[in-house]
Amino acid sequence: MSGARKKTRIVVLGGGFAGIYAMRELERLFGGDPEVEVTLVNRDNFFVFTPMLHEVAASDLDLTHIVNPIRKLARHASFFNGEVLEIDLPGKAVVAAHGVEQEHRHRLEYDQLVLALGAVTNFFGIPGLAERAFTMKTLGDAIALRNRAIDSMEEADYECCPDVRRRMMTFVVAGGGFAGVETAAALHDFVHEALHHYPHLRPSDVRMVLVHPGKVILPELSEKLGLYAQRKLSARGLEIHLGTRVLGFTAAGVELSDGTTIPSANLVWTAGTSPNPLIAKLPCMLERGRIAVNQFLQVPDWPGVWSLGDCALVPDGRGGVYPPTAQHASRQGKTLARNIAAEIRGGRKQPFTFKTLGQLAAIGRRTGVANVLGMNFSGFVAWWLWRTIYLMKLPRFERKVRVGVDWTLDLLFTKDLVQCPTQRAMSVGAVEAEQPVVAERIAS
Numbered sequence: 348m349s350g351a352r353k354k355t356r357i358v359v360l361g362g363g364f365a366g367i368y369a370m371r372e373l374e375r376l377f378g379g380d381p382e383v384e385v386t387l388v389n390r391d392n393f394f395v396f397t398p399m400l401h402e403v404a405a406s407d408l409d410l411t412h413i414v415n416p417i418r419k420l421a422r423h424a425s426f427f428n429g430e431v432l433e434i435d436l437p438g439k440a441v442v443a444a445h446g447v448e449q450e451h452r453h454r455l456e457y458d459q460l461v462l463a464l465g466a467v468t469n470f471f472g473i474p475g476l477a478e479r480a481f482t483m484k485t486l487g488d489a490i491a492l493r494n495r496a497i498d499s500m501e502e503a504d505y506e507c508c509p510d511v512r513r514r515m516m517t518f519v520v521a522g523g524g525f526a527g528v529e530t531a532a533a534l535h536d537f538v539h540e541a542l543h544h545y546p547h548l549r550p551s552d553v554r555m556v557l558v559h560p561g562k563v564i565l566p567e568l569s570e571k572l573g574l575y576a577q578r579k580l581s582a583r584g585l586e587i588h589l590g591t592r593v594l595g596f597t598a599a600g601v602e603l604s605d606g607t608t609i610p611s612a613n614l615v616w617t618a619g620t621s622p623n624p625l626i627a628k629l630p631c632m633l634e635r636g637r638i639a640v641n642q643f644l645q646v647p648d649w650p651g652v653w654s655l656g657d658c659a660l661v662p663d664g665r666g667g668v669y670p671p672t673a674q675h676a677s678r679q680g681k682t683l684a685r686n687i688a689a690e691i692r693g694g695r696k697q698p699f700t701f702k703t704l705g706q707l708a709a710i711g712r713r714t715g716v717a718n719v720l721g722m723n724f725s726g727f728v729a730w731w732l733w734r735t736i737y738l739m740k741l742p743r744f745e746r747k748v749r750v751g752v753d754w755t756l757d758l759l760f761t762k763d764l765v766q767c768p769t770q771r772a773m774s775v776g777a778v779e780a781e782q783p784v785v786a787e788r789i790a791s
């Protein structure tokens with residue numbers, strides 16, 4: 348239309364910590380500015396607060412209380428719930444699809460593009476992992492693991508063969524970083540607490556194993572705190588295999604680099620991530636598979652393209668790069684949004700600088716380990732800090748209240764053991780089709 352001013356279109360890809368915080372800051376800066384249009388694209392219609400994911404897997408929290416619907420987080424921005432299929436940097440457009448089979452494709456053109464697609468789990472081609480292992484990255488992962496823990500207890504309670512029962516009740520967690528340690532500790536508490544509802548199961552039937560390639564768990568923290576966590580977890584009966592890697596996962600169990608095989612039907616893999624595969628196809632400069640941005644979070648040689656979070660390699664100005672954590676991704680989101688505003692309205696762009704405020708991990712039974720502002724904390728104080736700080740960080744008052752209520756009820760009642768089935772009710776035709784299978788199973 349002649350005379351009409353063209354809108355500036357900002358497209359944000361990814362609704363994790365990086366994308367959501369960038370979108371919220373863009374909304375704050377541009378408000379309802381009719382000249383600027385912000386669109387966020389994400390596979391799920393919610394934002395997951397990953398630091399609390401293990402609490403969902405271990406039934407401490409209701410399944411949906413740590414996620415926020417993106418539509419409730421976005422006040423002015425548009426939200427496209429779908430899969431990004433293609434990023435066309437020369438054509439300044441993104442192809443995204445939605446629909447059950449992703450059959451409906453859209454071409455979203457942009458003036459400014461924010462790449463915040465995060466990382467994906469990497470199994471490093473280890474045999475059996477992609478087919479059988481559980482992961483801990485998404486809400487679906489946490490729900491699947493919770494279901495498996497409950498299914499294992501239900502089945503093992505009436506399992507006649509002691510070897511099969513023990514295999515079902517052995518849980519191996521690979522990776523001694525935050526995600527692995529918190530998951531192993533929470534799962535250990537959950538299963539042991541649930542045991543008194545399963546009269547045929549004994550504590551000796553349960554085996555919880557943490558496998559870590561390093562010398563001390565929680566390498567993100569100091570050695571002292573890692574050793575403290577090891578002592579606490581070992582004292583509760585959690586086995587820790589240090590200097591060991593998982594080499595394979597078969598029907599016989601989890602094969603380790605020390606030559607042993609742990610007879611187990613349950614492996615949780617938290618030991619590796621790699622950048623989003625869409626990033627690998629981009630014509631921009633990549634380092635270690637991530638987008639090498641400058642200190643302003645711009646992608647060099649591609650004006651109007653920005654990146655941050657786990658899919659970007661952000662220089663720290665001292666020759667190194669910032670670690671891929673939520674606290675960095677969220678702060679990068681704010682800096683990036685301000686730099687986009689400076690680019691559009693004119694102004695000085697700011698380099699991203701941030702000093703890690705602290706690291707915290709919950710290790711079960713109301714204990715934790717933390718390093719906050721350079722000071723080490725352990726035990727109940729660290730656990731209390733973990734809960735207080737993350738509750739404050741969880742977006743939206745409504746979600747804070749829900750999580751707070753869950754934690755309060757947790758003091759009064761035992762953990763929930765309800766499975767979360769996803770299959771639909773059977774129809775008459777489906778029941779008839781199932782009959783011979785059921786008869787066969789009973790006969791065998």
Ligand SMILES: Cc1cc2nc3c(=O)[nH]c(=O)nc-3n(C[C@H](O)[C@H](O)[C@H](O)COP(=O)(O)OP(=O)(O)OC[C@H]3O[C@@H](n4cnc5c(N)ncnc54)[C@H](O)[C@@H]3O)c2cc1C
Nearest residue numbers: 361363364365390397398430431465656657671672673674
């Ligand atoms: C279990 C666990 C616990 C953690 N605990 C902590 C902690 O305590 N403290 C801390 O600082 N950090 C923690 N982290 C790390 C932190 O979660 C990440 O650093 C952070 O999420 C990175 O944010 P991001 O936005 O870059 O990536 P992500 O959060 O991974 O977001 C990427 C988004 O892009 C979407 N996406 C990807 N591909 C597509 C596609 N093709 N189409 C559409 N959408 C797509 C994804 O669905 C996702 O929503 C933890 C991580 C995990 C897994």
